[in-house]
Amino acid sequence: MSRPDVVAHDVSEPISIDIWSDIACPWCYIGKRNLEAGLAATASDDDAPQVNITFHSFELSPDTPVDFDGDEIDFLAGHKGMPREQVAQMLDNVTGVAKNAGLEYRFDLLKHTNTVKAHELLHHAKAQGLQHEMEERLMSAYFTEGKHVGRVDDLVDLAVEVGLDADATRDALNNDTYVPAVRQDQAQARAYGIQGVPFFVIDGQYGISGAQPPATFENVLRDLWAKRGADVSA
Template identity: 80%
Template sequence: MSEPISIDIWSDIACPWCYIGKRNLEAGLAATASDDDAPQVNITFHSFELSPDTPVDFDGDEIDFLAGHKGMPRDQVEQMLARVTDVAAGAGLQYRFDLLQHTNTVKAHELLHFAKANGRQHEMKERLMSAYFIEGRHVGRIDDLVALADEIGLDAGEARSALEAAEYLEAVRADQAQARAYGINGVPFFVIDGQYGVSGAQPPEAFENVIRDVWAKKLVAAPAE
């Protein structure tokens, strides 16, 4: 039996293409699940901050932020967000940029590492992205993050202690250092089995094809039992 394929994903919970990429990867994996010898995978999420200088409580909406951050005219930003919303809908995600509360995401990344240490990273990643893009929840303040951690069954007191002590900040910085070492300057970025880099929110078929290809090669290389 071959070892599972490792899929390491660098992303930011405030990145709209990262949530779309996550859904497309999940769809690609679902398509391979009925194969005679279905690929086995281990997925790990890694931290990447798109806008580390963003304040926790940003005064303005997403259009204000992007217009200021990217120097784009407001009408152009509105068109860009409309396009992203349409693409997200195609992946089954109902983005609500009108509700979105832009914030600094470093504490959310710390929480993801806390969740990973407690076996709930995947659930926490999904909860954070849904809260941010669909529900208009604040994901930058400790109180709000602890509430989200509690919702997925993590210990609220332990989550609060970890965030207040910045217990996992070093792990966040290590992820970011690894991204720099790989030359990753945009997300989402998928490293598949340590040898293939896939950049951007590729369609499900692209993930399906590369996963099947990697799995087939692993099966050939696996020692006979």
């Protein structure tokens, strides 16, 4: 990732955390949980880092049909050209990692689908101040509950659960209101050189790739917060 010009921050200004992810990315949900664990570890600090988190769109498989005929092993074996036994082993591995992060993945229930509408919904939720709730609901629905997250009706149902208006959500999704915002996120990812997710951009300066352990986020946030305080007192 190319590094933008470093800018001065006021100590009272939260650290920005911009996360590029796809709700169909198993490592993204794990990365989200690890970030949350890192934040929880810093919460009891005398001067706990303050953060502002924003999720951004990244489609891992934009050519995926809304209704894929097959299970996750079928999809990955076809998409990656891997033997089914190897795919099954890979899914078992990520299921174990997810469990360590407190997540119960159910690849046997998962309904693989195109995620562009889910990304549009996340931008709609962001406009209503409910992006974090919507991100969590979508990932839980997809990875742990076997719900469909590619069709408008199903997405509206999930949106209502987090407090969004059904009619306004349906209109936004049917009218492609937030497609430009999705494409803008994807263009920014290309500008940063992001090729895989999750990818975390901290304060517009530092890039963290992958589902790093909680301690990684904990250490980066504490270091940045301490430097910000030192810059102000200097």
